[in-house]
Amino acid sequence: MSASQAVTGHNASVNRATAEIDLDAIAANIERLRAAAPESLLQAVVKADAYGHGIVPVARAARGAGADYLGVALPSEAMALRESGDTGPIMCWLYTPDEDLSACAAADIEISVSSISMLEQVVSAGQRSEVRVGIHLKLDSGLGRNGSTPQEWEPLVREAKRQQDDGNVEIVGIWSHLACADEPESPATQQQLRLFCQGLATAADFDVQPRLRHLAATAGTLAFPESHFDMVRCGIGIYGLTPGGGLGSAADLGLVPAMTVRARVALTKVVDSGHGVSYGHTYRTSAQTRLALIPVGYGDGIPRAGSGSLPVDIRGKRYTAAGTIAMDQFVVDVGDDQIEAGDVVELFGAGAAGAATADEWAADSGTIGYEIVTRLGARIPRSYVGANS
Template sequence: MSETLPVPSRPAAPPAVPPLERRARVDLGAVRHNVRALRARLTRADGTAPRLMAVVKADAYGHGAVPVARAVLEAGADRLGVAHVAEALELRAAGIAAPVLAWLHTRDTPFAAALEADVALGVSSAAELEAVAAAARAVGRRAVVHVKTDTGLGRNGCLPEALPALAARAAALQAEGLVDVEGVFSHLAVADEPERAQETDAQAGAFAAAAGVLAAAGVPARVRHLANTPAALTRPDLHHDMVRVGLGLYGLSPFAGRSPEEFGLRPAMSLQTTLAQVKRVGPGQGVSYGFRFRTTGDTVLGLVPLGYADGVPRVAEHAPVAVGGRHVRAVGRIAMDQFLVDLGPDAREEVGDPVELFGPDSGIPADAWAEAAGTINYELVTRISPRVPRVHVDAAAPGDTGEGRA
């Protein structure tokens, strides 16, 4: 007698995920590629390579801090950098254990929580050093600190005249076991303008002097870091023990008139949606608030459902847009939720056709929108609002060495 075996039930298919109405697509494969491209450029005078700190502040420049942090570490970044302790704690909550430095504080910064989470802290003043030391006493953990010096930028950082006292106090607290002065760092003001090399050289000299002050006080910094993305790309003399790379991770160039491709970088973000409406209009049609644009003849207007609430700059009139693979121009004021493009009198585009404001698919660089808005590519990508979902993909370009995964 044959036995009838039960037929296993087929698992129910997962519910279909509806397409997103708008998205900022972030290619983590491009981020990995950029880390490798940047590392290949790093060298010190003795021929050794400095460490690379990947700066993932401001939600990784709008690209998504946690997935980007994982990608850069997998690609060989040594450390992570953020502005705020809250950003560092977000990484720790996601299970990221790599070294992290946070450097911009207020009186309400949770230093104790930072120390308990093994977050290194930038210190820019005697008051900050004392607050960090107090937190170290309270939690019973030595604080790893990097002294930030003001070498001319004028933002946070210890001025040269105040540094000897800060260094002496740091030495005393280190002897007490409350702090470990691991690093010294500063930030460059005009490294993205290579023609102003003398000013960058002056900052480099001030930085060397600051490191000397710490050493003379008995707290020689083991990790010196001054170079940002532009200096990482063009000033190997400033690479020191570590470089801090932000913009370059995301495949953007810090130099006016020089593309990321010149440096072997791949833009990671694409801002995409679809046409929400198409309408044929006659001459004299007003377009958006203030009627700053009126049609001069018969044409077709396409409605793009992204606006300044999504981070699209309100003033970016006439910026390029790819619709169905064809490049057209924004017309009229960008509104809160939408703007219009002029598709021309012979347009054949339809509702639902793909739209890309900038990104590799269209070949429109973020710089083009930044130029239309009178700003820089840094601001353009970081201002994309949380209302726009981030969709992380992981693709390798031809010639990549296995880091990307589709």
């Protein structure tokens, strides 16, 4: 950026709005998480378009930084990774009874299994593709979401072992997911650890001792070493956001936010005191002032719940969204400051020089950083910087 660009905030690479993803930050975050669980493999969780960061570039950067596995929710996400040329271990964990998993089986995607009917679905997919499918048996150790109940665990393990002996599946992993690992004081994590270990012992009774036992996501990786087992599955930490305020801010945790969202001021105008701003006139100017129009809104994933509170940075100074955030635009009151149409607005980013982070946006709009980055809309193009870009 030239000196004059730095002063005016002009930056030709930003049109209406852009999300810049720093792949070096992703690599550094993976290193940080790996250092927290040095004995375990690391699975980079890249579901939901890598939490809005772009699944293919993030997956490549993660592999480049040494991620051993990639994790996704959906079979279609796993296939997108294979179609991008990724040949390493990938697991997926969310599908419905009518889904045809044979392409996944043929593509050597490992599939999570929570029930005997899911096992049957995976076995028949493998038979159609004439391959033995790698599976991860999932126990619900207390999250109350996906996974086998402890009561249904023993029959599931027994049947999976029978299918393994018949050559239809390979039980690669046993896994579960923590509910409250971002609250270090919660007793739920120790209770889940106990149930998980009981599930492993039950499996061992049936001579099922897979090479990958895994339980921890980012919060468990950072706060509960006893949850690391053979692999940790990290999502939010690799994107540089906190898994929960109970563990401290991303900066406290040594994580660097990878996504910076910028827009350009579309219009400025001076209005009189008492001028209502945006739908419902929830904000009214208190003096003659300049309004700057930011051309992004909830149609781009900007949280409407942040109306009146979201911070933005223009020319190195913080302003606050004034009035209601609309579908395509919102307004900031910049007072007497010489803000011009075309100036670059940093919405959120790495938190450098006092600008906001996605975690701050989350706090100001009653949600979590995960949601701020993941729901950033497709109308905002992603661009990539860093050695892996």
